[in-house]
Amino acid sequence: MTPDAIDLTLIETLFSRLAEPDSDQVGITRDAYGPGEQRAHELFLETARELGLEIERDAAGNHFAICPGGDRALPAWVIGSHLDSVPQGGNYDGAAGVIAGLAAVAALRSRGITPVRDIIVAAFRAEESTWFPASYLGSRSALGRLDSEELALLRADSGRTLADHMRDCGGDPEAVAAGDNWLGRRTLHGMLELHIEQGPTLETEATALGIVTGIAGSFRYRQARCFGEWGHSGAVAKPYRHDALMAFSEVAMALEARWEALEQAGRRATVTVGQIATPPEQHAFSKIPGEVGFCLDVRSEEPATLKELEEALFEITDRVAKKRGVRFDLGPRSASTPAPMDPTLTARCQAIASELKIAHRRLPSGAGHDAATFANAGIPTQMLFVRNQHGSHNPFEAMRIEDFVEGVRVLAALIQE
Structure with a gap:
């Protein structure tokens, strides 16, 4: 033609x-x-x-x-x-x-x-x-x-x-x-x-x-949340904080590290947090965040890679929750098959x-x-x-x-x- x-x-x-x-x-x-x-x-x-x-x-x-x-x-x-x-x-x-x-x-x-x-x-x-x-x-x-x-x-x-x-x-x-x-x-x-x-x-x-x-297939958590404890930004010392934002950040960076390791091993994937927010009716300049909402979108052509990353997500959120005294609720899950x-x-x-x-x-x-x-x-x-x-x-x-x-x-x- x-x-x-x-x-x-x-x-x-x-x-x-x-x-x-x-x-x-x-x-x-x-x-x-x-x-x-x-x-x-x-x-x-x-x-x-x-x-x-x-x-x-x-x-x-x-x-x-x-x-x-x-x-x-x-x-x-x-x-x-x-x-x-x-x-x-x-x-x-x-x-x-x-x-x-x-x-x-x-x-x-x-x-x-x-x-x-x-x-x-x-x-x-x-x-x-x-x-x-x-x-x-x-x-x-x-x-x-x-x-x-x-x-x-x-x-x-x-x-x-x-x-x-x-x-x-x-x-x-x-x-x-x-x-x-x-x-x-x-x-x-x-x-x-x-x-x-x-x-x-x-x-x-x-x-x-x-x-x-x-x-690529995927797994997604569109309405995930981390619950910590609201507090005064100047009055609560670090050992006593349950900062939901810092806890979420630690999870995000740990997932990034797992993704980087997969890429270095020649295994393709993407890990994306497309939305993150503290509740506008409660957050303020001088408050420790007591709640953070976020979404997570993970994709790969390989079912084994998706499984590995989701297991890593569960392990990381568990560990961070215990370390920082917070709670994660990932909410509804959706997925697609490679x-x-x-x-x-x-x-x-x-x-x-x-x-x-x-x-x-x-x-x-x-x-x-x-x-x-x-x-x-x-x-x-x-x-x-x-x-x-x-x-x-x-x-x-x-x-x-x-x-x-x-x-x-x-x-x-x-x-x-």
């Missing part, structure tokens, strides 16, 4: 229109099961109709645009990603994968190419766990892998349930709870997801595309990129993606990364359209085989 087979006007128009509703704000906010995500789904449906694709919708409100293949009895390809974003994020995270699917199908149709099998372009809901405290809600619903209890999860900003927000967007949570799903009833040949890289590797190495080898990519698809994508003379390299994904849902369901899955100049989950996400086109070329070559 040559670059001139890819419709640049279609691509640029879709990215531009996706950004329009939030153009007067800082960054992009396409809230999961809210107005921002809903507008993006309406644009997806409008474009799919213009391309002459068949349209399906499932009970969770995911949308699918189908390009019929030569033999419709064969298992289908799925290409897609999500359309929600983090609050005040960028325009490319997730959406690039959906637009890549539409652009790849449009390229085949413009050349009069009928693929061997159906190609399903998927637009999933609620991938970003910023909104609801669980990963991959839309894609898991699509495959019938959402626990019915998760419909009671509360959205972080509204305090309303996932079921309520799903109904607002035309979904049917009762049907989801009963296991009703359109995509999960189909036999699938494989799943492909294009995404911007969310780190600096490809940009630093001047490489257009990444062929992903695996997606997802290796399909070796055959990885090799084929590398071969196609080489044939097309596209600069590429293999690399892992430290971030989670909808593709992990498919890989963990036993469906052959592959991700492609497009280099990105300014990180992700911020208003400055960037992506050169010429790099994006290279990714679409690889996808289009693969799905017509």
